[in-house]
Amino acid sequence: MFLFHSILFLILTYECNSARIFSIFYVQSYSHNHLALTLLTELAERGHEVTLLTPFVPKDVVKNLKVIHMKFPPKSVDTQVNPFDVKKMTLFERIMFIEQYGLNEMEVVFNVTEVQTFLLENHHFDAVIFPQFVSEALRGFCYHFRAVCIGLSPVILNSMSGRPMGNPFHPSYIPNLFSPFSDRMNFFERFHNTIIVTAEMLFHHFYVLPRHNQLLQKHFPGAPHINDLYYNTSLMLVNTHVATNFPVPLVPNIIPIGGYHIRPLSKLSKALQDYLDDARDGAIYFSMGSYLNSADIPNDKLNAILNVFRKLKQKVLWKFNGNKLTNLPPNVKLGTWFPQQDILDHPNVKLFITHGGLLSTMEAIYHGVPVVAIPFFGDQEMNAANAENCGYAVVVSYEELTENTLQTAVDEVLINPKYGNIARRRSRIFHDEPMRPLDKAVFWIEYVIRHNGAPHLRTTALGLTWYQYLLLDMVLFIITVLFLFLFILKKLLAKLFRKNTTSKKTKLKTR
Structure with missing residues (x-):
């Protein structure tokens, strides 16, 4: 009972x-x-x-x-x-x-x-x-x-x-x-x-x-x-x-x-697991998010990206929709969709090339992966600037994206250990919370x-009204009081000046 x-x-x-x-x-x-x-x-x-x-x-x-x-x-x-x-x-x-x-x-x-x-x-x-x-x-x-x-x-x-x-x-x-x-x-x-x-x-x-x-x-x-x-x-x-x-x-x-939004990890497919496990020199994950499609990038910039990847010893996973690419380097694997969070958690992933979207940036740092950001629009430019300022990313402006600028950014993050160290330190901060964000x-x-x-x-x-919140009424009051004070002071000084002038003239006439 x-x-x-x-x-x-x-x-x-x-x-x-x-x-x-x-x-x-x-x-x-x-x-x-x-x-x-x-x-x-x-x-x-x-x-x-x-x-x-x-x-x-x-x-x-x-x-x-x-x-x-x-x-x-x-x-x-x-x-x-x-x-x-x-x-x-x-x-x-x-x-x-x-x-x-x-x-x-x-x-x-x-x-x-x-x-x-x-x-x-x-x-x-x-x-x-x-x-x-x-x-x-x-x-x-x-x-x-x-x-x-x-x-x-x-x-x-x-x-x-x-x-x-x-x-x-x-x-x-x-x-x-x-x-x-x-x-x-x-x-x-x-x-x-x-x-x-x-x-x-x-x-x-x-x-x-x-x-x-x-x-x-x-x-x-x-x-x-x-x-x-x-x-x-x-x-x-x-x-x-x-x-x-x-x-x-x-x-x-x-x-x-x-x-x-970050979920518990899932097991990678055997093909992806084997691909990343075999990346003895490390792997790079490249995704422009769910809204942008890499296939829409102009050919000259796509060729610049391919030329950079072709020179790397790391393997590359590239989220790419479409069949626009030709002469794909042997170290690059394309896919229309990848389990991003599970890939970023793999220990062989050394770099995430991203558009700077907020969710992608959070997932990268949650898993301690440094970033090369190529921002486009919305909040991406600010996210990228903040990531670079924090020290776990290098930003490449889309307008300035060339083989040379991208190669320099990728090499900097892969070779300089500070980016990975800062990303991992930030990851510890991300995990150190009294309760789950959800x-x-x-x-x-x-x-x-x-x-x-x-x-x-x-x-x-x-x-408060908008002018009260911005203290504009206070500013107006102070300006008004100050103006009145200066106006009265001017009148008093003018009156004293006239009085002194009159007094001097009177004395001169008396003499």
């Missing part, structure tokens, strides 16, 4: 602690959806009822996770993004492009049949988890379901994820997400960064948010102004870690969970649900 009551108590407690969670991840990018699915799967396995709208259909779906496939039009805006075109833009043009891309994508998302149908149905949710990346109008789902609002940033902390939480963002040491700077900037880089950060803030406040508000009012009739939802986000989970990213100040409801993410999601959005974590900065 005692056993029966104990089991009943556990069941009831389990049910009471479960929550209904809704999530929508719309970006047609494998890495973004991989991040979402990792977190949502963990929540479902812990007994929460999770519903996910996504353009990706996972192979395996666990119990309690309901996946609704969003079917985008054949020519949705996401498929039109060309990374090589973005690479040619100036920094501010990239910011405007990304923000406008987000606005266009939001319009597409809200008009997808599955989203419209879902909004018409009767649902109840305790929390909404959405991607914090040019997607402000998605907070309408929080209003629609009267649910706790939780953002998940697929990139490191930046103005987009920190601004709605009232987090300080100082341009003297925190670079803009799309800049090629690390946190250690010289005078001219700090000047450039300050201009860009200020311009981006003004552009977002006066152009982007009003456009998102139009989308919000259109698709969620009766919703409050976007500002009321934007600054009412209960929790921001940020994909950042001090082992790979520079430290920044964080308000209590911003939680770093970098590396939470456990931390789940805890804080459950925490804000338990505490009805946890308003006690909100900083008072969110209650």
